[in-house]
Amino acid sequence: MCKKLCALFSAVCVVSAIAGLGVNASSGLRTADQTLTEINGSVQWEDGSFAANGSVITESDAGGGIRTAAVFDKQQILIEAEDGCSFKVNEVSAGTADGSYVINRKYSPSFEIPYNEWMQFGYFNVYPDRIFTIEVKKDDGSKLSAAEAQEAVSLYSVDVKNHIPDYYKDYIKEKAEAVNNLQENPDAFSFIFITDIHLQHNTKHFIPLIKELINNCGINDVLGGGDWVTAWLTDADGKQGLRDDYDELTDLFEGIPLIKTIGNHDWAWGSQNQYSLTEDEAYDWFYKDDIEKSGAVRNDNGDPTTYFYKDDAENKVRYISLNDMDYEVNVDENGLVQDGMNKTWYYTMSDEQIEWLKNTALKLPDNDWDCVIFSHLAIWNTTEAGYNCDVVELRDDVRAVVEGFKTKTGDFADYKGDFIGWFSGHSHSDDMLYYSDNGSFVNVISDGDTTVSSEPGISREMNTVNEQSFQVVTVDKSNKRVYCTRIGAGDDRCFNY
Secondary structure (H helix, E strand, O other): OOEEEOOOOOEEEEEOOOOOOOOEEOOEEOOOOOOEEEOHHHEEEEEOOEEEEOOEEEEOOOOOOOOOOOOOOOOEEEEEEOOOEEEEEEEEOOOOOOOOEEEOOOOOOOOOOOOOOOEOEEEEEOOOOOEEEEEEEEOOOOOOOHHHHHHHEEEEEEOOOOOOOHHHHHHHHHHHHHHHHHOOOOOEEEEEEEOOOOHHHOOOOHHHHHHHHHHHHOOOOEEEOOOOOOOOOOOOOHHHHHHHHHHHHHHHOOOOOEEEOOOHHHOEEOOOOOEEOOHHHHHHHHHHHHHHHHOOEOOOOOOOOOOEEEEEOOOOEEEEEOOOEOOOOOEOOOOEEOOOOOOOOOOEOOHHHHHHHHHHHOOOOOOOOEEEEEOOOOOOOHHHHOOOOHHHHHHHHHHHHHHHHHHOOHHHOOOOOEEEEEEEOOOOOOEEEOOOOOOOOOEEEOOOOOOOOOOOOOOOOOOOHHHOEEEEEEEEOOOOEEEEEEEEOOOOEEEEO
């Protein structure tokens, strides 16, 4: 196997294998870091000059060279350039007859992954079915020989399940200490809420950060707010791409106490999102393992429904996962939607789910217990949502259930325990908003962990601590106080319940 690395006013590098151990890199000795594997030893540089002309990488007038290209067999690579040199990465299609390569991203370029930018270091997601090019240059414009190119750039494959970038190491320790300080009361506990990961539009450093917090803060549960993938793939490879992304997520979260909800991007695929998973497929692919491993409780009849609750007996808290896209889709044998209903755009909760929430999930064991609800969408009504969809009509019904439980009025007079808050994502913004008409409970809307935010004041700069965004939620039960400690982009928040 070989990998194309072409040089601007410099050289062409061919990666023929993925192998080797650590070497001296520009940012320091990497030998002791077992989460990085050096791949320079399998790189062969050959003289030549190439440049990107619009969306096509072609041989430039400055000289000729041999260019070959293949794939990396890893999820992510780290590239570091020595002082005085820079590199650029592009994801390209197979070469054309004239030897050119067309820049062509597998996933939407609207997400801010730093392709086609001159850099000194950076992490890049790579896919085994795609071609990547790396152009290298000297910053002063002087010629770079093949031998010099060998020393100018260090390349590593990254163990994304365990590698913490240098810029996060002190930061995450400080965040863990801050969370521990909030847990001073004996009945205080923390959980993690992460939402809108959009896996292939993510710098994929959230897993080792979560592990660091779990190990240092005594965290029992991680809640996931949906949109794990984007699923906007072509008709031809859409369903397999969706399956591949789910499999990668399963591998990444191995050993992490995760409970999920599902988002609108997790269902559909195709050039116009005209294909959709069935309810059974979504359950089998997405929920089954986590539900069975966690001991979560589904609806009473045992159907593979995509809503459930999970109890943390140690902290006496119940986590209730609701599904905003709770309806059957009529699809043919290929998954093509037959009746125009598509879960990417159409959201609703079934009457059955609302009854389950009222009559099963909210019936806590005793008054020492509290509960948390999480879903993909906020608990909007029609006015607050700003657009018309059936989910906002049902939200008033769901809101009435939660308000009744919180205030212990009407049908809920004999219910036990308290309601901590509702956590959601979807909007890619960072607000904490009180949606309850009587002010009885709080809905916390979190920014997505993906690399795009709709919040103007939030910077999402790659290769900095702002590239990820999720939160550690600490509940002080004795003082009825909730602290949301931001990891990455966004602000810390707190409220009473």
